[in-house]
Amino acid sequence: xxxxxxxxxxxxxxxxxxxxxxxxxxxxxxxxxxxxxxxxxxxxxxxxxxxxxxxxxxxxxxxxxxxxxxxxxxxxxxxxxxxxxxxxxxxxxxxxxxxxxxxxxxxxxxxxxxxxxxxxxxxxxxxxxxxxxxxxxxxxxxxxxxxxxxxxxxxxxxxxxxxxxxxxxxxxxxxxxxxxxxxxxxxxxxxxxxxxxxxxxxxxxxxxxxxxx
Numbered sequence: 371x372x373x374x375x376x377x378x379x380x381x382x383x384x385x386x387x388x389x390x391x392x393x394x395x396x397x398x399x400x401x402x403x404x405x406x407x408x409x410x411x412x413x414x415x416x417x418x419x420x421x422x423x424x425x426x427x428x429x430x431x432x433x434x435x436x437x438x439x440x441x442x443x444x445x446x447x448x449x450x451x452x453x454x455x456x457x458x459x460x461x462x463x464x465x466x467x468x469x470x471x472x473x474x475x476x477x478x479x480x481x482x483x484x485x486x487x488x489x490x491x492x493x494x495x496x497x498x499x500x501x502x503x504x505x506x507x508x509x510x511x512x513x514x515x516x517x518x519x520x521x522x523x524x525x526x527x528x529x530x531x532x533x534x535x536x537x538x539x540x541x542x543x544x545x546x547x548x549x550x551x552x553x554x555x556x557x558x559x560x561x562x563x564x565x566x567x568x569x570x571x572x573x574x575x576x577x578x579x580x581x582x583x
Contacts, residue, residue, distance in 0.1 A: 389421055396435040403461060405439060413439045416476065423479045436462050437472030441482065441494045446549050447502070452491055485555045493552070502547050507563060509545065513537055514567040530568065534561045 393414050400410060416438040421427060428434055440458060444451050455466050477484060477494060483503075485493045497503055517533060520526040537560050542550045 389418065389427065392427065392431050393418060396431060399432055400435055400439060406443065409439060409442045412442045416442060416480075420476045420479055433464060433468050434472045434476065436464055437469055437476055440469060440473055441476060444491075444493045445500075446485060446493045446495055446552050449487060449493065449549050449551050450489075450491075451493070452489060483559060485552050487551055505545070505547050506541055506560070509541060509547070510537055510560060510563045511567055513540075514564060518568075530561070530564055534564050537564070 396417065397410060397414055400413065401407070413435065417431070417435055420434065420438070455469060459466050459469050476482075481497060483495045483497055485495070487493065495503060513533065513536070517528055521528050534557060538553060538557050541547045541560070542553055542556065548556050
């Protein structure tokens with residue numbers, strides 16, 4: 371079992387120590403507002419991950435904490451979240467433009483997926499660390515592997531569009547791994563994942579034809 375003591379903080383470099391101190395202050399800052407405390411640790415963690423991608427700490431870190439809370443509270447499984455940006459910003463005394471700027475900086479740096487519901491409200495999901503996305507990737511990989519084996523062994527044709535549709539239906543209706551309200555946008559995500567999985571196989575097929583045909 372991993373055990374850490376306060377002395378372990380001494381090995382951190384200056385930037386890390388400053389960042390941790392700022393995040394502690396930021397945590398207390400967020401607690402001073404009426405927010406869902408279940409999102410606090412994920413919010414601070416998101417800001418920490420963002421800061422790891424940056425050379426400098428933003429001058430006003432608090433607005434990035436607010437933006438991170440906005441992102442975390444708008445996971446697709448939180449649907450519906452139909453609170454306007456104006457109402458959200460009023461709670462924190464933040465300008466809408468500042469929220470939009472900070473949200474864009476964080477989501478772009480960490481390559482977040484941005485989805486919209488039927489009322490055009492945004493939702494965010496981490497493609498690398500989100501549990502549901504990791505589960506979805508495993509499902510996609512498994513199905514692509516089976517499909518490619520059928521192609522390689524039995525010459526069964528492959529239609530990536532049909533394969534994507536089957537995957538989306540399985541993910542949404544069978545595994546309940548993604549809200550059906552985002553069915554159309556999930557299709558685009560799954561299609562990209564399918565194409566990525568196919569790349570290795572496409573190279574294999576190319577070499578197979580070159581060497582054996």
